Amino acid sequence: MMNPSSAIVPLAGSRTMAAAVVTRYGDPGVVVLRDVPRPRPGPHDLLIRVRATTVSSGDARVRARRVPEGMGLPLRLVLGWNAPRAAVLGTECAGVVEAVGGAVTRFRPGDPVVAFPGASMGAHAAFVRIREDGAVARKPDHLGWPEAAALLFGGTTAFHYLHRAARVKAGERVLVLGASGAVGTAAVQLARLAGAEVTAVCSGANETLALSLGASRVIDYQRQDFTRAGSSWEVVMDCVGATDYARCRPVLAPGGRLLRVVCGLAGQLGSLFQGRRSGHRVIAGVARERTEDVRHLLDLARRGALRPVIDAVLPFEQIAAAHARVDSGRKRGSIVLTLR
Ligand SMILES: NC(=O)c1ccc[n+]([C@@H]2O[C@H](COP(=O)([O-])OP(=O)(O)OC[C@H]3O[C@@H](n4cnc5c(N)ncnc54)[C@H](OP(=O)(O)O)[C@@H]3O)[C@@H](O)[C@H]2O)c1
Structure with a gap:
């Protein structure tokens, strides 16, 4: 396990990465920082170096297994019985394209992007993999990493x-x-x-x-x-x-x-x-995730027509505190975590 107080600085070429792992359902203390295998991009994938992500009400609900009445059993069947099957939560992020698969044509390493893995999760990590034709688009230039991560x-x-x-x-x-x-x-x-x-x-x-x-x-x-x-x-x-x-x-x-x-x-x-x-x-019911909606929302943000609202920006190492703030039910807009 990593020292939680250490800064998250991914090593170039490393096969592992820092991630926030949910070990079982429970209070914010069940989220621990660990080194996990770094995803490898397939031919159609981007590997994104995450610079900012959020802890959303969705993340906190999954972590705590706190669901609307009558949804407990369906959630356990879908997400995992004792712990979420996808142990790394995180629905949205902003970051830099680190590597691309051989068939990728629209992005290249160094591109600043915003991505919405959505229900697939995985954004509470130093790197995220997403398909080129998935919910990913260029970051609006005028937004910083925290703002860009808090839109979707x-x-x-x-x-x-x-x-x-x-x-x-x-x-x-x-x-x-x-x-x-x-x-x-x-x-x-x-x-x-x-x-x-x-x-x-x-x-x-x-x-x-x-x-x-x-x-x-x-x-x-x-x-x-x-x-x-x-x-x-x-x-x-x-x-x-x-x-x-x-x-x-x-x-x-x-x-x-x-x-x-x-x-x-x-x-x-x-x-x-x-x-x-x-x-x-x-x-x-559950909101459907559509790639075209993600692109449209980012276009609105680019034009200044949609602006993110941010409650707090915390370093990634303080992810448990971020979960606790979401649990309060009092946040204004989004809680953002930043990574170096
Ligand atoms: N159906 C779906 O697919 C879907 C997708 C995403 C999210 N959700 C759900 O949608 C809900 C909202 O998500 P969120 O991320 O926006 O939550 P959130 O950011 O945690 O919402 C917190 C805000 O709600 C306000 N609030 C609390 N009680 C209130 C009341 N009785 N009347 C008016 N405002 C109140 C709080 O303001 P004060 O502190 O001033 O009270 C706070 O600013 C969550 O339960 C989430 O799980 C569902």
Whole structure:
């Protein structure tokens, strides 16, 4: 095992690399730094030297086996019984192409890139392998490594729900519940970019943030219940798991969609039929990962239309502290880890 206080400096040509390994499900202490075999790029792969990555709510959920109600057994069957089968978590990163396979044509060593391994994970390491035609694209020049690494976990989820599922349109009223998290900060921006009028639900401390991202109105959830605010919305996006269709039905406008980003098994089954008689739709489930969405989000970031929100930047060695901050449920945007 590596000395956790030592800096992560990969040795050129080494066959191993530093990685954060989850040895079993549990609290942040189950994440340990270890040397593991370095991935080798196949003919169509890039090997990326990671400069920054995030600890997302998804990483913390897997590490802790903390899942919405009724999802415990399915998660264990899919991810592993006593510990995650993919012991190195990490859904997103920014870094430099270290090596490319023989058939790679669009990238070369030295290129700065952003990658989204997504559910395949593996970004909590000094190197990540990804296919050239996978979720990887050139880093927006004006963003530093931490900013570039913090775009895609929240961005792809928000894009999936708002655009692919709800097909949000200009002029619609969108309420984002949990507007200060990684998904919520992206959702506020993407809804506003689509021409929607955005209401953000967050704590008073995050009001300025939500307004700066494009919300036109903020409801402080600690002071007011949005279902009693006397308003209605075409889209209600719950990024917290704090509501359900029964509560939202009165505030959903005709044709309204409730997006349940966080939802237990019963809610997911209910979403198949709830709302039909009222002309509403309830949408739940895992956001699909699409390479074209990743490229689109990075193009938006390149144009300055989508900006990452960062709660804290920590050295990779402090990954357990990063998990603890995510576990608090209080982070604003993303927690970023940097590697040398
Ligand atoms: N379905 C999918 O495919 C999918 C994909 C990605 C993520 N998710 C899930 O989506 C959820 C959101 O992810 P995330 O990364 O955005 O989480 P996050 O960054 O950890 O969200 C934390 C934020 O939520 C706010 N918050 C907490 N309780 C709230 C409440 N009752 N009302 C309004 N805001 C509240 C907190 O603000 P305060 O401190 O001010 O309260 C904090 O800023 C997670 O549960 C994650 O697992 C699902």
